Amino acid sequence: MPLRPPTKDDLRDLGESLFLELTDDELDCFVVAANRRADAYETVRSYNPEPRLGGSERRERTSGVRPPAAENPHNAWVSLCHVAGADDGVLTGMEVAIKDNVCVAGVELTCGSHVVEGYVPDVDATLVTRLLEAGADVVGKTNMDDFAMTRTGYSAFGPITHPRDDDYLAGGSSGGSAVVIATGEVDAAIGTDQGGSVRIPAALCGVVGLKPTYGLVPYTGCIGLDHAIDHPGPMGPDVETVARVLSAIAGSNERDLRSPTPVPVEPYHDRLDGDAADLSIGVLQEGFDQPEADEGVLECVRNGLARLEDNGATLEDVSEPMHRDAEDIHTVCTAEGLLDAMIGEGLGHGWKAWYNTSWIEFFGAARRVQADDFPAPLKLSLLVGAYANEAYHSRYYADGMNLVVELTERYDALLEEHDLLAMPTTLETAPEHDPERDQYDRLQEDLVVANTTPFNRTGHPAISVPVGEVDGLPVGLMLVGSRFDDATVLDAAETLESVSETVTSNSSLTDREPV
Template identity: 45%
Template structure:
């Protein structure tokens, strides 16, 4: 669609926005030059349509009928196959609805994205299909992925298969519920503050947040480029390693990825075992203000299984771990306000692959009706925009400059041990608030669990959540963290733990909807 020619009122609004102090006559002087310059905008669109615009394939999809949507976890269902052979042949995968499957609607959990149909598969979707997987559908995620509890998606709450009154964890809530409930073999998740590991912990699954840049984010809806991750959610560590081996590696379109990146064979790495690995139990990961003693006790008991599996266990202290959430707050709030909202998802000023149709669709929708932002996104906008306009970006800049200090604190600990361990979450899955809950209760439930997970989105270290056990019948997750790009070591230790405890439990059949 050609860019409309601006009239005096439109240019006057721009001048007022920047405080240019132009009179109407002065605007008229600029107008023909502006209009001439804007001709390049239309020329670029013509070139893009002729040379670069993708064309969406025709793929069948359907919205599940009422009563046929377990845990309210599916947005749409599909049955898309690529290769008939490969390491994932015969395996079903749910794709988080922040990640593009070409020809299939995507909402990113938000009414403000409803109606968008991507024309290209995300890189990880292409790789899954080439490996023989069947894409079984799009799994519900939280509204714009900004919540740690399954309570803000525009399609309604997602239920936890272990106790359907409780949160499944988020933002990859549908992915967690569908895998835990046995409706798919594996799923993709996205993680900016813990959103692979949170639902993995709440649903009794394995959730691996890869090293930042190991897996291309191309084709997933961004929040903030410096904390965006995608990765596997599975029932077993074996399957997490298998999926990671399929989706990791450069795609040439994501500048997060190092030029010399060569992924490991993560599945083969499991055979090396974990005997002799040194594990540091992070003191600051336990006994937080929000911690439940039952969670801490369950994880400390699980740590003994690490020792039984031949790992050397000691306690370490990383005081900066307690600063991590504050640093994340600023980066995630101001960064998302600027990139995801003000600059329509993808932001500007980087040499990555963009989705111009998504940017236009989302930008137009939220500009029409900002009242449709979720409570969590409204909080981010209020705080993030206030911080940006008051500090002119200096708080974001300070937080990003502190990020290497935070990473260095973990790296210093990881110089003496191979892995760090702590509870994934301080809490067991909490009861979802009522439909008429007010913002303070919704925000409390959505953000209460992030303390141990979000720092590693800032630093980019690989981190996996595995089921540590049950506390009063509810899953508790244990998180293992490794050195950057040593994802294989993290998976080795997690696999050894899984073998030592004899596998991980599944939800009782009584919790599964008929």
């Protein structure tokens, strides 16, 4: 719509919100000047650029349909659709599910929330275009935690239950993607990871989930929380599938001006050799030594590492005390990062990349009338972020971001001495589903304790691989590598997978010495 120039009263009110004491003479001057500047806004509007879909608009498509409950027993799907991939490619014949905060043109996107229910993107996310060009068929959108704000598996459309037992939850926020892999409904899935949202449900549901190096896979066309931590990542039943999908979706984004040089990519699936002989693994002690840890989980992870050692890997205990504080650093930074994204109508400002204008317009209108429908964790983070911004002028945010630089350097120092770092993905198995607990009850207690958030901040690649079970519930081991060395992370994960078998906490391996 055409820009309506601001009135004198508009400018007075806005000035007060910006701590400006404007005189009547100033306001009269600014009204005239603002009217002249309206021409600049009309210039921008006159271009009205059409969305570019990278060729995928020509694909055969069916719009999304919500499956009946009987066909969606774990509440893992938001909608089913079909977008046909190319006739040949590295992913030909593969059926892929897409987390419901990633745009698929013509298919509703909800972010697991009632606030944006009904939004239909007019573009494919860059990674969706790449999947289709590689031959994959997109077959549906998967359910997720409400606006990706929690780790357990609670969508506005109901809980996402565990694929093995409905008395437990799938984890989040990419819970639906993990479930449809675990149940064999798809060959692979896409999740997004802002604090563990790919790796946590992968660990809890017994599948493989990779958070790639920050910037390796374009986030364009995905809905995130904070540009500094948003990662899309592949999930699959095995490492080879995850590596094959990464090979298709990785690479520089021509619409992201932050990266003027190409990011290094490889045919990751061709690098898998299952040989642990030359691997040097630093076992991060702070990733194990936490009071909330389930001893059965730790035992499974230690046994998995012992199997790698038996097959030639070199293990060494390493320590980084700052790892214990990474969750607090992440919490402080995320509060104001999320606030900026909210003020920026769902995308924020200053991102040198393509902006999804249909999302900005829809979200901007929706949040002004449905903000009360945001989940409690999002409301809390916004309130705390706004308070810290107003009362302390973003000093804590700046301190936190500076600590991220230091934390990154400390992990890098460990990775100069070792190929990988290892630790449990989560320190507990899947949480129980208690229908009596509402979102405010759950707010008082994080039901999943994880080691994942530090590496969203630092950008290191990290993968979760199943290594056993405790009381019938899966356990994941996380391997972390140097930035843009995703190939080593995947190769080590494939090695672990090849030497692993289902191991329970009371297995014959329990008499091993702790790693």
